Amino acid sequence: MNEQYTVMIVNDNSEDRYMLKRYLSKTKLSLVIMEVSGGPEGIELLTTPLHELESRYPGINAPVTLFLDINMPLMNGWEFVEELEIRRHQIALNPMVVLMYSSSESAYDINKSKEYKAVANYIVKGKTSPESLKQAILSNHQ
Numbered sequence: 001m002n003e004q005y006t007v008m009i010v011n012d013n014s015e016d017r018y019m020l021k022r023y024l025s026k027t028k029l030s031l032v033i034m035e036v037s038g039g040p041e042g043i044e045l046l047t048t049p050l051h052e053l054e055s056r057y058p059g060i061n062a063p064v065t066l067f068l069d070i071n072m073p074l075m076n077g078w079e080f081v082e083e084l085e086i087r088r089h090q091i092a093l094n095p096m097v098v099l100m101y102s103s104s105e106s107a108y109d110i111n112k113s114k115e116y117k118a119v120a121n122y123i124v125k126g127k128t129s130p131e132s133l134k135q136a137i138l139s140n141h142q
Contacts, residue, residue, distance in 0.1 A: 003030065003141075004030045004031070004032060004059045004061065005029055005030065005031050005032070005065065005137050005138075005140075005141065006031070006032045006034070006057075006059075006060050006061055006062065006063070006064045006065070006093065007024060007031050007032070007033050007034070007064065007065050007066075007067065007137065008033075008034045008035070008036070008042065008045065008046070008064050008065075008066045008067070008093075009021070009033065009034070009035040009036070009066075009067045009101075010035075010036050010038070010039060010041075010042040010066065010067070010068045010069060010072075010077075010080065011035075011037070011067070011068075011069040011072070011101070012037050012038055012069065012071075012072040012073060013069070014037070016069065016101075016125060017035050017037075019125075020067060020101065020125075021033060021035070023128070023129075023130050023133055024130070024133060026130035027130045027131070027133055027134035027137070028134075029134060029137060029138075030059075031137075032057050032058070032059045032060045032061075034053075034057055034060075034064075038072055038073065038074050038075060039072060039074060039075025039076070039077070039079060039080040039083070040074055040075055042066075042068075042080060043075075043080065043083055043084070043087065046064070046084070046091050046092065046093050046096075047087060047090045047091060047092060048092060049092050050062070050092050050093065053092075060093075062092070062093045062094055062096070063093070063094065063096050063097065063140050063141065064093040064096045065096070065097050065099065065136065065137045065140045066096055066097065066098045066099065067099050067101040067123075068080060068081070068098050068099065068100055068101060069101055069102055070100060070102040070104060070109060071102070071104070077100060077102070078112065081098060081116045081118055081119060082116075084098070084118055085116070085117070085118060088118075096118070096140070097118070097120040097121075097136075097139070097140040098116070098118045098119045098120065099119075099120060099121045099122075099123055099136055100113045100119055100121070100122045100123065101123050101125060102122070102123075102124065102125060103124065103125045103126070104124075105124050109122070110122050120136070120139070120140070121136060123136070
């Protein structure tokens with residue numbers, strides 16, 4: 001049986017979302033991919049009851065592996081993770097792993113990501129492979 005995995009991409013850049021989806025398609029995993037262009041929209045989706053999302057995303061299930069950009073307007077990645085931790089009891093798609101997915105290679109950002117319990121890894125855009133993305137998703141389901 002081929003298990004289906006749910007992934008959410010939160011990134012304001014449509015080209016970055018497109019490239020990540022291409023990489024994800026190369027993992028050969030069966031994926032339900034939700035994508036949003038900002039943090040508030042992502043929080044709204046995550047707090048929507050699962051049964052309400054099933055018509056838009058057939059096969060959706062928890063846990064969700066979330067690929068989160070840092071630099072976004074309205075709510076940046078750090079603010080998103082803080083809001084997620086505050087609202088964790090309202091999140092319908094738990095448990096979940098957050099993977100920071102950023103073009104920033106700064107030590108500050110990489111170290112800051114380690115301050116959050118929900119953040120499992122920091123991935124630099126363009127410096128990853130479909131295989132490493134596959135492993136990140138599978139590790140969320142163990």
